[in-house]
Amino acid sequence: MPDSYALFGYPVQHSWSPFIHGMFARQAGQDMVYRLHESPPERFRSDVLEFFSAGGRGINVTLPHKRAAADLVNELTPRAQLADAVNTVVRRDELLIGDNTDGAGLLADLTRNLGLSFDSPRILLLGAGGAARGALGPLMSLEPRLMVIANRTAERAVALAEDFAELGPVSGCAFGRLENHRFDLIVNATSASLRGDVPLIPIGVVDSMTVCYDMAYGVGDTPFVAWAKRLGAARAEQGWGMLVEQAAEAFELWRGVRPDTRPVLEALKLRAAPGPGTRP
Template sequence: MTDAYAVFGNPIAHSKSPYIHRQFAEQAGQDMSYTKQLVPEGEFGAAADAFFLSGGQGLNVTVPFKMDAYSYAARLTQRARRAGAVNTLALQEDGTLLGDNTDGIGMINDMHNLGWPLAGQRVLVLGAGGAVRGILQPLMEQNPAEVVIANRTFHKAEQLAKGFHDLGDIQALTFEQLEGRQFDLVINGTSASLSGELPPLPESLLAPGASCYDMMYGPEKTVFLQWAEAHGAGRLADGLGMLVGQAAEAFYLWRDIRPEVVPVISALRRKMGKKSS
Protein backbone atom coordinates (compact mmCIF):
# COMPACT_ATOMS: atom_id res chain seq x y z
CA MET A 1 0.00 0.00 0.00
CA THR A 2 1.25 3.49 -0.88
CA ASP A 3 2.18 5.49 2.23
CA ALA A 4 0.60 8.96 2.35
CA TYR A 5 2.40 12.15 3.37
CA ALA A 6 1.43 15.80 3.00
CA VAL A 7 2.31 19.39 3.80
CA PHE A 8 -0.22 21.60 5.61
CA GLY A 9 -0.14 25.38 5.32
CA ASN A 10 -2.03 28.57 4.54
CA PRO A 11 -1.17 29.72 1.90
CA ILE A 12 0.17 26.53 0.33
CA ALA A 13 -0.15 26.84 -3.47
CA HIS A 14 3.49 27.98 -3.78
CA SER A 15 4.89 25.00 -1.84
CA LYS A 16 7.78 23.14 -3.48
CA SER A 17 7.58 20.28 -0.96
CA PRO A 18 5.55 17.88 -3.17
CA TYR A 19 8.13 18.23 -5.97
CA ILE A 20 11.05 17.76 -3.54
CA HIS A 21 9.59 14.64 -1.92
CA ARG A 22 8.64 13.13 -5.30
CA GLN A 23 12.31 13.48 -6.28
CA PHE A 24 13.43 11.86 -3.02
CA ALA A 25 10.93 9.00 -3.40
CA GLU A 26 12.11 8.32 -6.97
CA GLN A 27 15.76 8.35 -5.90
CA ALA A 28 15.13 5.93 -3.05
CA GLY A 29 12.54 3.73 -4.79
CA GLN A 30 9.88 4.45 -2.15
CA ASP A 31 6.17 3.78 -2.67
CA MET A 32 4.71 6.97 -1.23
CA SER A 33 2.43 9.84 -2.16
CA TYR A 34 2.90 13.45 -1.06
CA THR A 35 0.27 16.17 -1.43
CA LYS A 36 -0.20 19.76 -0.27
CA GLN A 37 -3.29 20.79 1.67
CA LEU A 38 -4.67 24.27 2.33
CA VAL A 39 -5.88 24.26 5.93
CA PRO A 40 -8.20 27.03 7.18
CA GLU A 41 -6.75 28.94 10.13
CA GLY A 42 -7.98 27.50 13.43
CA GLU A 43 -8.61 24.05 11.91
CA PHE A 44 -5.17 22.43 12.08
CA GLY A 45 -6.14 19.84 14.71
CA ALA A 46 -9.25 18.68 12.84
CA ALA A 47 -7.37 18.48 9.52
CA ALA A 48 -4.48 16.54 11.12
CA ASP A 49 -6.92 14.16 12.84
CA ALA A 50 -8.62 13.46 9.50
CA PHE A 51 -5.28 12.95 7.75
CA PHE A 52 -3.87 10.45 10.26
CA LEU A 53 -7.20 8.62 10.73
CA SER A 54 -7.32 8.05 6.97
CA GLY A 55 -3.91 6.33 7.08
CA GLY A 56 -1.46 9.24 6.75
CA GLN A 57 2.08 8.47 7.91
CA GLY A 58 3.64 11.91 8.25
CA LEU A 59 3.14 15.64 7.79
CA ASN A 60 5.25 18.64 7.02
CA VAL A 61 3.87 21.82 8.55
CA THR A 62 4.48 25.34 7.34
CA VAL A 63 3.22 28.84 8.17
CA PRO A 64 1.09 29.52 10.20
CA PHE A 65 0.70 26.11 11.87
CA LYS A 66 4.11 25.27 13.40
CA MET A 67 2.91 26.18 16.90
CA ASP A 68 -0.29 24.14 16.38
CA ALA A 69 1.82 21.14 15.36
CA TYR A 70 3.98 21.66 18.46
CA SER A 71 0.87 21.36 20.64
CA TYR A 72 -0.56 18.49 18.57
CA ALA A 73 2.46 16.17 18.85
CA ALA A 74 2.38 13.54 21.61
CA ARG A 75 6.19 13.66 21.92
CA LEU A 76 8.82 16.19 20.86
CA THR A 77 12.44 15.87 19.84
CA GLN A 78 14.83 17.96 21.88
CA ARG A 79 15.46 20.35 18.96
CA ALA A 80 11.70 20.83 18.46
CA ARG A 81 11.31 21.66 22.15
CA ARG A 82 14.14 24.18 21.88
CA ALA A 83 12.68 25.70 18.72
CA GLY A 84 9.22 25.96 20.27
CA ALA A 85 7.77 24.91 16.91
CA VAL A 86 7.25 21.74 14.86
CA ASN A 87 7.57 21.45 11.08
CA THR A 88 7.47 17.63 10.86
CA LEU A 89 5.09 15.08 12.38
CA ALA A 90 5.92 11.39 12.14
CA LEU A 91 3.58 8.53 13.04
CA GLN A 92 5.43 6.09 15.31
CA GLU A 93 5.01 2.32 15.51
CA ASP A 94 3.09 2.65 18.79
CA GLY A 95 0.57 4.98 17.11
CA THR A 96 1.81 8.19 18.76
CA LEU A 97 2.96 11.26 16.84
CA LEU A 98 6.52 12.57 17.16
CA GLY A 99 7.05 16.26 16.50
CA ASP A 100 10.40 17.45 15.14
CA ASN A 101 11.88 20.67 13.79
CA THR A 102 14.18 20.02 10.84
CA ASP A 103 14.72 23.64 9.72
CA GLY A 104 17.96 24.29 11.59
CA ILE A 105 19.66 21.01 10.69
CA GLY A 106 18.52 21.60 7.09
CA MET A 107 20.44 24.88 7.06
CA ILE A 108 23.53 23.41 8.77
CA ASN A 109 23.65 20.47 6.34
CA ASP A 110 23.37 22.90 3.43
CA MET A 111 26.36 24.85 4.76
CA HIS A 112 28.30 21.59 5.10
CA ASN A 113 27.40 20.71 1.50
CA LEU A 114 28.66 24.14 0.44
CA GLY A 115 31.94 23.48 2.26
CA TRP A 116 31.53 26.42 4.66
CA PRO A 117 33.44 26.31 7.97
CA LEU A 118 31.31 26.72 11.12
CA ALA A 119 33.48 25.68 14.08
CA GLY A 120 35.35 28.63 15.56
CA GLN A 121 33.51 31.18 13.41
CA ARG A 122 32.14 34.52 14.61
CA VAL A 123 28.47 34.31 13.61
CA LEU A 124 25.88 37.08 13.34
CA VAL A 125 22.19 36.17 13.02
CA LEU A 126 19.80 38.89 11.84
CA GLY A 127 16.25 38.61 13.21
CA ALA A 128 14.66 37.06 16.30
CA GLY A 129 11.47 35.43 15.02
CA GLY A 130 10.43 31.79 14.79
CA ALA A 131 12.73 31.07 11.84
CA VAL A 132 15.77 32.12 13.87
CA ARG A 133 14.63 30.24 16.99
CA GLY A 134 14.51 27.07 14.87
CA ILE A 135 18.17 27.30 13.78
CA LEU A 136 19.91 28.26 17.03
CA GLN A 137 20.41 24.85 18.66
CA PRO A 138 21.84 23.16 15.52
CA LEU A 139 24.00 26.26 14.95
CA MET A 140 25.37 26.27 18.52
CA GLU A 141 26.15 22.55 18.21
CA GLN A 142 28.69 23.42 15.48
CA ASN A 143 30.91 25.10 18.13
CA PRO A 144 31.15 28.60 16.69
CA ALA A 145 33.43 31.04 18.54
CA GLU A 146 30.41 33.26 19.24
CA VAL A 147 26.86 33.87 18.06
CA VAL A 148 25.35 37.35 18.09
CA ILE A 149 21.65 37.98 17.47
CA ALA A 150 20.70 41.43 16.19
CA ASN A 151 17.09 42.52 15.80
CA ARG A 152 15.13 45.76 15.42
CA THR A 153 13.24 44.93 18.63
CA PHE A 154 16.16 44.38 20.99
CA HIS A 155 14.26 42.67 23.83
CA LYS A 156 13.18 39.86 21.45
CA ALA A 157 16.82 39.19 20.57
CA GLU A 158 17.74 39.37 24.26
CA GLN A 159 15.04 36.83 25.22
CA LEU A 160 16.24 34.48 22.50
CA ALA A 161 19.89 34.73 23.56
CA LYS A 162 18.93 34.02 27.19
CA GLY A 163 17.00 30.93 26.08
CA PHE A 164 20.08 29.40 24.43
CA HIS A 165 22.97 30.72 26.55
CA ASP A 166 23.56 27.29 28.12
CA LEU A 167 24.74 26.04 24.72
CA GLY A 168 27.66 28.46 24.35
CA ASP A 169 28.67 32.08 23.77
CA ILE A 170 25.50 33.77 22.50
CA GLN A 171 24.44 37.37 23.04
CA ALA A 172 22.03 39.99 21.72
CA LEU A 173 23.10 43.35 20.29
CA THR A 174 21.31 46.31 18.76
CA PHE A 175 22.18 47.21 15.16
CA GLU A 176 24.03 50.27 16.51
CA GLN A 177 26.19 48.02 18.70
CA LEU A 178 27.40 46.12 15.61
CA GLU A 179 29.51 49.12 14.65
CA GLY A 180 33.18 48.14 14.88
CA ARG A 181 32.42 44.39 15.06
CA GLN A 182 33.30 41.90 12.29
CA PHE A 183 31.83 38.48 11.55
CA ASP A 184 32.92 35.42 9.56
CA LEU A 185 29.34 34.27 8.89
CA VAL A 186 26.20 36.40 8.67
CA ILE A 187 22.80 34.67 8.48
CA ASN A 188 19.74 36.70 7.49
CA GLY A 189 16.74 35.24 9.30
CA THR A 190 14.44 38.21 8.64
CA SER A 191 11.89 38.23 5.83
CA ALA A 192 12.77 41.87 5.10
CA SER A 193 14.81 41.00 2.00
CA LEU A 194 11.68 39.63 0.31
CA SER A 195 10.14 43.10 0.47
CA GLY A 196 13.37 44.72 -0.71
CA GLU A 197 14.34 46.01 2.73
CA LEU A 198 17.53 45.60 4.69
CA PRO A 199 18.41 46.10 8.37
CA PRO A 200 20.82 49.02 9.01
CA LEU A 201 24.13 47.14 8.73
CA PRO A 202 27.56 48.75 9.27
CA GLU A 203 29.74 49.00 6.15
CA SER A 204 32.63 47.12 7.80
CA LEU A 205 30.55 44.22 9.17
CA LEU A 206 32.11 41.43 7.10
CA ALA A 207 35.47 39.91 7.97
CA PRO A 208 37.70 39.19 4.93
CA GLY A 209 36.23 36.27 2.94
CA ALA A 210 33.07 36.17 5.09
CA SER A 211 30.15 33.85 4.24
CA CYS A 212 26.63 35.31 3.95
CA TYR A 213 23.51 33.14 4.02
CA ASP A 214 19.92 34.29 3.46
CA MET A 215 17.25 31.93 4.78
CA MET A 216 14.93 33.38 2.11
CA TYR A 217 15.34 32.41 -1.55
CA GLY A 218 14.16 33.46 -4.99
CA PRO A 219 15.11 33.36 -8.66
CA GLU A 220 17.27 36.49 -8.19
CA LYS A 221 19.76 37.37 -5.45
CA THR A 222 17.94 38.72 -2.38
CA VAL A 223 18.60 42.31 -1.28
CA PHE A 224 20.69 40.99 1.61
CA LEU A 225 22.89 38.92 -0.72
CA GLN A 226 23.27 41.89 -3.06
CA TRP A 227 24.46 43.94 -0.08
CA ALA A 228 26.83 41.13 0.98
CA GLU A 229 28.33 40.87 -2.50
CA ALA A 230 28.84 44.65 -2.66
CA HIS A 231 30.58 44.59 0.73
CA GLY A 232 33.14 41.92 -0.12
CA ALA A 233 31.58 38.64 1.00
CA GLY A 234 33.64 35.64 -0.07
CA ARG A 235 30.70 33.20 -0.22
CA LEU A 236 26.97 33.69 -0.80
CA ALA A 237 23.99 31.33 -0.55
CA ASP A 238 20.23 31.66 -0.33
CA GLY A 239 17.84 29.37 1.53
CA LEU A 240 16.89 27.01 -1.29
CA GLY A 241 19.38 24.43 -0.02
CA MET A 242 17.91 24.82 3.47
CA LEU A 243 14.43 24.14 2.09
CA VAL A 244 15.62 20.92 0.45
CA GLY A 245 17.76 20.07 3.49
CA GLN A 246 14.90 20.31 5.97
CA ALA A 247 12.80 18.15 3.64
CA ALA A 248 15.61 15.57 3.46
CA GLU A 249 15.74 15.42 7.26
CA ALA A 250 11.96 14.88 7.38
CA PHE A 251 12.26 12.15 4.73
CA TYR A 252 14.94 10.47 6.86
CA LEU A 253 12.68 10.66 9.92
CA TRP A 254 9.83 9.02 7.99
CA ARG A 255 11.66 6.48 5.79
CA ASP A 256 15.06 5.97 7.53
CA ILE A 257 16.80 6.84 4.23
CA ARG A 258 19.00 9.88 3.58
CA PRO A 259 18.23 11.23 0.10
CA GLU A 260 20.72 13.05 -2.11
CA VAL A 261 19.95 16.77 -1.88
CA VAL A 262 22.36 18.34 -4.41
CA PRO A 263 20.60 17.06 -7.58
CA VAL A 264 17.23 18.20 -6.20
CA ILE A 265 18.58 21.68 -5.36
CA SER A 266 20.01 21.92 -8.90
CA ALA A 267 16.71 20.81 -10.48
CA LEU A 268 14.73 23.34 -8.42
CA ARG A 269 17.18 26.12 -9.33
CA ARG A 270 16.69 25.30 -13.03
CA LYS A 271 12.90 25.32 -12.64
CA MET A 272 12.98 28.69 -10.85
CA GLY A 273 15.31 30.12 -13.49
CA LYS A 274 12.93 29.12 -16.28
CA LYS A 275 10.01 30.80 -14.52
CA SER A 276 11.93 34.03 -13.98
CA SER A 277 13.32 34.36 -17.51
Protein backbone atom coordinates in the same frame (compact mmCIF):
# COMPACT_ATOMS: atom_id res chain seq x y z
CA MET B 1 -2.73 2.77 -1.83
CA PRO B 2 0.37 5.00 -1.57
CA ASP B 3 1.30 6.38 1.86
CA SER B 4 0.09 9.92 2.31
CA TYR B 5 2.18 12.95 3.36
CA ALA B 6 1.41 16.66 3.24
CA LEU B 7 2.69 20.15 3.88
CA PHE B 8 0.49 22.32 6.11
CA GLY B 9 0.94 26.09 5.88
CA TYR B 10 -0.87 29.32 5.13
CA PRO B 11 -0.23 30.19 2.34
CA VAL B 12 1.33 27.10 0.84
CA GLN B 13 0.81 27.14 -2.93
CA HIS B 14 4.28 28.61 -3.61
CA SER B 15 6.01 25.59 -2.03
CA TRP B 16 8.64 23.47 -3.78
CA SER B 17 8.23 20.62 -1.27
CA PRO B 18 6.04 18.39 -3.51
CA PHE B 19 8.73 18.64 -6.22
CA ILE B 20 11.50 17.78 -3.74
CA HIS B 21 9.70 14.89 -2.03
CA GLY B 22 8.48 13.62 -5.41
CA MET B 23 12.10 13.36 -6.58
CA PHE B 24 13.20 11.75 -3.29
CA ALA B 25 10.37 9.18 -3.58
CA ARG B 26 11.24 8.24 -7.17
CA GLN B 27 14.93 8.03 -6.33
CA ALA B 28 14.29 5.76 -3.29
CA GLY B 29 11.45 3.75 -4.91
CA GLN B 30 8.95 4.78 -2.25
CA ASP B 31 5.21 4.47 -2.88
CA MET B 32 3.96 7.74 -1.43
CA VAL B 33 2.09 10.92 -2.27
CA TYR B 34 2.89 14.40 -0.94
CA ARG B 35 0.24 17.12 -1.17
CA LEU B 36 -0.12 20.76 -0.20
CA HIS B 37 -2.69 21.56 2.46
CA GLU B 38 -3.56 25.22 2.94
CA SER B 39 -4.79 25.60 6.49
CA PRO B 40 -5.59 28.91 8.21
CA PRO B 41 -4.54 29.21 11.89
CA GLU B 42 -8.05 28.62 13.24
CA ARG B 43 -8.32 25.33 11.34
CA PHE B 44 -4.74 24.06 11.66
CA ARG B 45 -5.28 21.71 14.61
CA SER B 46 -8.47 20.09 13.33
CA ASP B 47 -7.10 19.81 9.77
CA VAL B 48 -3.96 18.02 10.95
CA LEU B 49 -5.88 15.64 13.24
CA GLU B 50 -8.28 14.87 10.41
CA PHE B 51 -5.35 14.13 8.07
CA PHE B 52 -3.86 11.62 10.53
CA SER B 53 -7.27 10.04 11.34
CA ALA B 54 -7.68 9.42 7.61
CA GLY B 55 -4.43 7.40 7.62
CA GLY B 56 -1.85 10.14 6.88
CA ARG B 57 1.71 9.05 7.73
CA GLY B 58 3.54 12.33 8.19
CA ILE B 59 3.50 16.06 7.58
CA ASN B 60 5.74 19.06 7.14
CA VAL B 61 4.68 22.30 8.75
CA THR B 62 5.54 25.79 7.57
CA LEU B 63 4.59 29.40 8.32
CA PRO B 64 2.73 30.29 10.49
CA HIS B 65 2.14 26.95 12.24
CA LYS B 66 5.52 25.76 13.56
CA ARG B 67 4.84 26.77 17.17
CA ALA B 68 1.24 25.47 17.03
CA ALA B 69 2.55 22.13 15.74
CA ALA B 70 4.79 21.82 18.81
CA ASP B 71 1.66 22.07 20.99
CA LEU B 72 -0.26 19.54 18.93
CA VAL B 73 2.09 16.52 18.95
CA ASN B 74 2.37 13.87 21.67
CA GLU B 75 6.17 13.94 21.85
CA LEU B 76 8.98 16.25 20.76
CA THR B 77 12.48 15.20 19.68
CA PRO B 78 15.21 16.94 21.72
CA ARG B 79 15.99 19.39 18.89
CA ALA B 80 12.31 20.27 18.44
CA GLN B 81 12.05 20.78 22.20
CA LEU B 82 15.05 23.11 22.09
CA ALA B 83 13.61 25.05 19.17
CA ASP B 84 10.08 24.99 20.61
CA ALA B 85 8.97 24.67 16.99
CA VAL B 86 8.07 21.72 14.76
CA ASN B 87 8.45 21.49 10.98
CA THR B 88 8.08 17.69 10.65
CA VAL B 89 5.61 15.27 12.22
CA VAL B 90 5.74 11.49 11.94
CA ARG B 91 3.13 9.03 13.18
CA ARG B 92 4.55 6.14 15.19
CA ASP B 93 1.73 3.73 16.13
CA GLU B 94 -0.83 6.04 17.71
CA LEU B 95 1.66 8.77 18.68
CA LEU B 96 2.49 11.94 16.77
CA ILE B 97 6.20 12.80 17.10
CA GLY B 98 7.31 16.36 16.33
CA ASP B 99 10.80 17.13 15.01
CA ASN B 100 12.62 20.22 13.77
CA THR B 101 14.90 19.60 10.79
CA ASP B 102 15.52 23.25 9.82
CA GLY B 103 18.76 23.73 11.76
CA ALA B 104 20.24 20.41 10.63
CA GLY B 105 19.33 21.39 7.06
CA LEU B 106 21.13 24.72 7.41
CA LEU B 107 24.24 23.10 8.84
CA ALA B 108 24.29 20.38 6.15
CA ASP B 109 24.07 23.02 3.43
CA LEU B 110 26.83 25.18 4.91
CA THR B 111 29.25 22.35 5.55
CA ARG B 112 28.46 19.61 2.98
CA ASN B 113 26.99 21.41 -0.04
CA LEU B 114 28.89 24.69 0.20
CA GLY B 115 32.05 23.07 1.60
CA LEU B 116 32.52 25.67 4.34
CA SER B 117 34.39 25.07 7.57
CA PHE B 118 34.56 27.36 10.55
CA ASP B 119 37.12 27.67 13.32
CA SER B 120 35.64 29.37 16.41
CA PRO B 121 33.63 31.69 14.16
CA ARG B 122 32.00 34.98 15.05
CA ILE B 123 28.37 34.36 14.08
CA LEU B 124 25.54 36.84 13.61
CA LEU B 125 22.03 35.43 13.42
CA LEU B 126 19.45 37.92 12.11
CA GLY B 127 15.87 37.35 13.24
CA ALA B 128 14.23 35.78 16.26
CA GLY B 129 11.31 33.88 14.74
CA GLY B 130 10.76 30.16 14.21
CA ALA B 131 13.61 29.67 11.74
CA ALA B 132 16.12 31.47 13.97
CA ARG B 133 15.00 29.29 16.90
CA GLY B 134 15.51 26.13 14.86
CA ALA B 135 18.95 27.27 13.64
CA LEU B 136 20.43 28.47 16.90
CA GLY B 137 21.22 25.07 18.47
CA PRO B 138 23.01 23.73 15.36
CA LEU B 139 24.88 27.05 14.94
CA MET B 140 26.04 26.83 18.57
CA SER B 141 27.46 23.38 17.72
CA LEU B 142 30.05 25.24 15.57
CA GLU B 143 31.47 26.47 18.91
CA PRO B 144 31.43 30.16 17.99
CA ARG B 145 33.69 32.53 19.89
CA LEU B 146 30.95 35.14 19.47
CA MET B 147 27.25 34.42 18.88
CA VAL B 148 24.97 37.41 18.49
CA ILE B 149 21.26 37.40 17.63
CA ALA B 150 19.96 40.70 16.26
CA ASN B 151 16.33 41.37 15.57
CA ARG B 152 14.08 44.25 14.50
CA THR B 153 12.23 43.76 17.81
CA ALA B 154 15.26 43.64 20.11
CA GLU B 155 13.39 42.09 23.08
CA ARG B 156 12.70 38.95 21.06
CA ALA B 157 16.44 38.56 20.32
CA VAL B 158 17.28 39.01 23.99
CA ALA B 159 14.63 36.46 25.02
CA LEU B 160 15.89 33.95 22.44
CA ALA B 161 19.47 34.35 23.66
CA GLU B 162 18.32 33.74 27.23
CA ASP B 163 16.53 30.55 26.19
CA PHE B 164 19.77 29.16 24.72
CA ALA B 165 22.20 30.49 27.34
CA GLU B 166 22.95 26.96 28.57
CA LEU B 167 24.55 26.06 25.23
CA GLY B 168 27.24 28.77 25.48
CA PRO B 169 27.77 32.52 25.37
CA VAL B 170 25.04 34.09 23.23
CA SER B 171 23.59 37.59 23.35
CA GLY B 172 20.64 39.39 21.75
CA CYS B 173 20.35 42.99 20.57
CA ALA B 174 18.80 45.45 18.12
CA PHE B 175 20.19 45.83 14.60
CA GLY B 176 21.64 49.24 15.44
CA ARG B 177 23.81 47.80 18.25
CA LEU B 178 26.00 45.92 15.76
CA GLU B 179 28.16 48.95 15.01
CA ASN B 180 31.91 48.17 15.31
CA HIS B 181 31.53 44.40 14.99
CA ARG B 182 32.53 42.17 12.08
CA PHE B 183 31.43 38.56 11.63
CA ASP B 184 32.68 35.41 9.90
CA LEU B 185 29.19 34.06 9.28
CA ILE B 186 25.93 36.01 9.00
CA VAL B 187 22.72 34.01 8.69
CA ASN B 188 19.63 35.94 7.70
CA ALA B 189 16.67 34.20 9.36
CA THR B 190 14.36 37.20 8.97
CA SER B 191 11.55 37.17 6.46
CA ALA B 192 12.65 40.61 5.16
CA SER B 193 13.68 39.17 1.77
CA LEU B 194 10.11 38.00 1.17
CA ARG B 195 9.06 41.67 1.13
CA GLY B 196 12.05 42.83 -0.90
CA ASP B 197 13.80 44.29 2.18
CA VAL B 198 17.21 43.89 3.80
CA PRO B 199 17.49 44.03 7.62
CA LEU B 200 18.79 47.47 8.62
CA ILE B 201 22.19 46.41 9.93
CA PRO B 202 25.43 48.43 9.73
CA ILE B 203 27.50 47.61 6.62
CA GLY B 204 30.66 47.19 8.75
CA VAL B 205 29.48 43.73 9.88
CA VAL B 206 30.55 42.36 6.47
CA ASP B 207 34.08 42.23 5.08
CA SER B 208 35.85 40.20 2.40
CA MET B 209 36.10 37.17 4.75
CA THR B 210 32.42 37.08 5.71
CA VAL B 211 30.07 34.31 4.59
CA CYS B 212 26.51 35.60 4.24
CA TYR B 213 23.63 33.13 4.08
CA ASP B 214 20.00 34.00 3.44
CA MET B 215 17.51 31.32 4.52
CA ALA B 216 15.10 32.84 2.01
CA TYR B 217 15.41 31.79 -1.63
CA GLY B 218 14.04 32.95 -4.94
CA VAL B 219 14.62 33.43 -8.62
CA GLY B 220 17.87 35.40 -8.92
CA ASP B 221 19.56 36.96 -5.90
CA THR B 222 17.48 37.66 -2.82
CA PRO B 223 17.79 41.28 -1.56
CA PHE B 224 20.10 40.11 1.27
CA VAL B 225 22.34 38.15 -1.11
CA ALA B 226 22.54 41.15 -3.48
CA TRP B 227 23.39 43.39 -0.49
CA ALA B 228 26.15 41.01 0.69
CA LYS B 229 27.62 40.81 -2.83
CA ARG B 230 27.66 44.61 -3.10
CA LEU B 231 29.63 44.73 0.16
CA GLY B 232 32.20 42.25 -1.16
CA ALA B 233 31.38 39.30 1.12
CA ALA B 234 33.47 36.15 0.63
CA ARG B 235 30.31 34.14 -0.11
CA ALA B 236 26.68 35.15 -0.49
CA GLU B 237 24.30 32.20 -0.64
CA GLN B 238 20.57 31.68 -0.51
CA GLY B 239 18.56 28.95 1.17
CA TRP B 240 17.83 26.42 -1.62
CA GLY B 241 20.27 23.93 -0.12
CA MET B 242 18.79 24.30 3.35
CA LEU B 243 15.34 23.70 1.86
CA VAL B 244 16.45 20.42 0.27
CA GLU B 245 18.51 19.25 3.27
CA GLN B 246 15.75 19.87 5.82
CA ALA B 247 13.42 17.94 3.51
CA ALA B 248 15.92 15.05 3.32
CA GLU B 249 16.01 14.87 7.13
CA ALA B 250 12.20 14.71 7.18
CA PHE B 251 12.13 12.06 4.43
CA GLU B 252 14.57 9.87 6.37
CA LEU B 253 12.46 10.20 9.51
CA TRP B 254 9.34 9.12 7.59
CA ARG B 255 10.74 6.42 5.31
CA GLY B 256 13.98 5.29 6.96
CA VAL B 257 15.93 6.05 3.76
CA ARG B 258 18.42 8.88 3.35
CA PRO B 259 17.91 10.42 -0.11
CA ASP B 260 20.76 11.77 -2.23
CA THR B 261 20.16 15.51 -2.14
CA ARG B 262 22.60 16.53 -4.86
CA PRO B 263 20.51 15.76 -7.99
CA VAL B 264 17.45 17.27 -6.34
CA LEU B 265 19.26 20.50 -5.51
CA GLU B 266 20.65 20.70 -9.03
CA ALA B 267 17.19 20.16 -10.57
CA LEU B 268 15.66 22.72 -8.25
CA LYS B 269 18.25 25.38 -9.01
CA LEU B 270 17.77 24.77 -12.73
CA ARG B 271 14.00 25.16 -12.41
CA ALA B 272 14.33 28.23 -10.22
CA ALA B 273 16.95 29.95 -12.39
CA PRO B 274 15.74 33.20 -13.96
CA GLY B 275 14.19 32.55 -17.35
CA PRO B 276 11.06 31.16 -18.96
CA GLY B 277 9.07 28.63 -16.97
CA THR B 278 10.23 29.73 -13.53
CA ARG B 279 8.09 30.90 -10.66
CA PRO B 280 8.99 33.44 -7.95
